[in-house]
Amino acid sequence: MKQLILGLVTGIMFGFLLQKGRVIRYDKQIGALRLMDMTIVKFMLSSILVGMIGVYLLKDMGIVQLQIKTTILGAQILGGLIFGLGWGLLGYCPGTSAGALGEGRWDAVWGILGMLVGAALFAEAYPALKNSVLTWGVYGKITVPQMLGIHHWFVIVVFVLGTILLFRWFEKKGL
Amino acid sequence: MTSNDGRGWNPYLAGALSGLVTLFAVLTADKFLGASTTFVRTAGLIEQAVDPERVAGMAYFLKEVPKIDWQWMFVVGIFIGSLISAVTSQSFRWKAIPDMWAERFGMSVPKRALVAFVGGIIAMFGARLADGCPSGHGLSGSLQLAVSGFIALIFFFVGGIIMTRIVYGRGGRR
Numbered sequence: 466m467k468q469l470i471l472g473l474v475t476g477i478m479f480g481f482l483l484q485k486g487r488v489i490r491y492d493k494q495i496g497a498l499r500l501m502d503m504t505i506v507k508f509m510l511s512s513i514l515v516g517m518i519g520v521y522l523l524k525d526m527g528i529v530q531l532q533i534k535t536t537i538l539g540a541q542i543l544g545g546l547i548f549g550l551g552w553g554l555l556g557y558c559p560g561t562s563a564g565a566l567g568e569g570r571w572d573a574v575w576g577i578l579g580m581l582v583g584a585a586l587f588a589e590a591y592p593a594l595k596n597s598v599l600t601w602g603v604y605g606k607i608t609v610p611q612m613l614g615i616h617h618w619f620v621i622v623v624f625v626l627g628t629i630l631l632f633r634w635f636e637k638k639g640l
Numbered sequence: 641m642t643s644n645d646g647r648g649w650n651p652y653l654a655g656a657l658s659g660l661v662t663l664f665a666v667l668t669a670d671k672f673l674g675a676s677t678t679f680v681r682t683a684g685l686i687e688q689a690v691d692p693e694r695v696a697g698m699a700y701f702l703k704e705v706p707k708i709d710w711q712w713m714f715v716v717g718i719f720i721g722s723l724i725s726a727v728t729s730q731s732f733r734w735k736a737i738p739d740m741w742a743e744r745f746g747m748s749v750p751k752r753a754l755v756a757f758v759g760g761i762i763a764m765f766g767a768r769l770a771d772g773c774p775s776g777h778g779l780s781g782s783l784q785l786a787v788s789g790f791i792a793l794i795f796f797f798v799g800g801i802i803m804t805r806i807v808y809g810r811g812g813r814r
Contacts, residue, residue, distance in 0.1 A: 471669040478661045479673065481679070483718065484725035486654030489645075492739030499801040499808060508655035509778060515659025516783035520666060527731050529666050534771055536788040544648015544770025547791045548671035549799015551766055553807060554759025556738060559767060560675035560775045562760075567722030569734040575753040579760020584683040586678075586761065588770040591700035594769065608785040620785055628761055632652070 480564050483508075485490035491563035491572070498553055509572040510628050517621055533608060539601025555579070647732070661781065672784070674776030676767040680704045680713045708786050744808060766799070 482488045484635045496502030510604040523529040552558055557565050562580065565573035587594075610617040648654070664672045684706025688695045695701050726732035738748050745751060767773040770780060770792045778796060779788015 467714045468669055468710045469708065471665075472671070472713030473667045473717045473720075475669070475671075475673075476659060476714035476719075477721035477724070478664070478717075479643065479658060479714070480718035480721025480723075481725045482649075482658045482661065483647040484722040485729075486651045486658075487649075488651065488654070489722060492740040495738075495740055495804055495808075498797070498804040504651045507651040509657070509774070511652045511655030512779055513656040514664070514707070515656045516662040516779065517659075517785070519659065519663040520783060523663070523666065524716060529670070530760045531673055531784050531786075532780075533784055533786045533790045534777065536786070536791065538791070539770075541788050542771050542795055544674040544766045545777075545795025546772070546799040546802075547766030548763050548770055548773065549764025549801070550794045550803045551759045551761065551764070551799075552796065553800040553803025555756050555763055556690060556759070557742070557756075558675070558766065558775070559679060559773045560673075560715065560718055563675075563719040564722035567719040568726035569732045571734065571754050572736055572752050576757035576760040576763075579757040580676075580679045580764035581683045581686070581760075582677040582757075583761040583764030584768060585687060587765050588680065588683065588698055588700040590765075591698075591703075595651045599771065601658065601729075604787065606782070607789065609787060612787055612805075620773070624785075625660045 479560075480567060483561060483564045484568055487559070489561040489568065490570065491565070494558070495553070495556045501640070503635045507632065507635065510631070514628055514631065515624060517624065521617055523620060531608070534604040535606050536604040537599055537602060538604070539598040543598055551583075647759055648729075659783070671714075672776070672780035673714070674711055674772060675715050675718075676764065676773040676776060676779060677704055678688070678712045679764055680768060681706050681712060683707070694718075770795075 486508045487493055488508045493502060493504050497505045520529060524531060557576050557620050559580060562573040562576045610620045662673055665673060681704060684695055684701045688706050695706065737747055737752050741752055769776060774793060774796055777789045777792035782793055
């Protein structure tokens, strides 16, 4: 029960910020994919930067543990591409569709219904995919620092600097 | 195309604060943000209501058990949080057609509904194949420096850029 309340509270905070950042709108999501408006990229990368530094600090202090998803090239490349193709049609992603509905953009309802059907279809296809695509290029639960064999703070510093340069470029180009 | 409902917050600020929400979730519930598994659980709950025996025998629903959990409530919370923010800032708009869509395809509701529905099917199938969406892989995976997260995030955008080129054509840049 406590977990459920925590989930709800976390979602309310996240949804509030998504709406404030104006990142849950079709125009913003498709604007990014058309390379016209980088608002959602700015939001995502800022979120990642703060989360990355915070989570790795907490991990180094022994307070939290990482929860890494298994790298399966077939899954992430093919699944990623398929997701992207659908995202380009829908203009909302799973989390933002709920937020879009919250600010009255009710075309998200069609997307939510479609996503439920998509989830059901995947459940039907899962046994076949499990023995095919989901076995292509399995590398386990690996991180970039593990893959490169270097310390995680080195990767984080490079990531932070790279992202700041990208942000400066966005602002210079007025994206 | 510009809307008259205020400018919202700086996306860098709102994004950075959402990074703190990630830390809150990890510290309080030992959870990273994600959304797409909730759609699997919901589909399972609906199917269960119709044919519980069939669902009980399906491998994917044994892996992702149909139930209401932390993430399910998180997704409901996104709806509520967005609603609170929109209503309190007078930016709530009851809209069936996004502006950018209307400019290109007009105000037909069935046309938008069909494309959004089909897009939703494709997107969720892909997200489940990838084992995550822009929240689970894009944010939570990348911030943990997971290889899976970065690969998925890149291909989400590759697929999206390809599709918007098909839908809107080239020369999107202003």
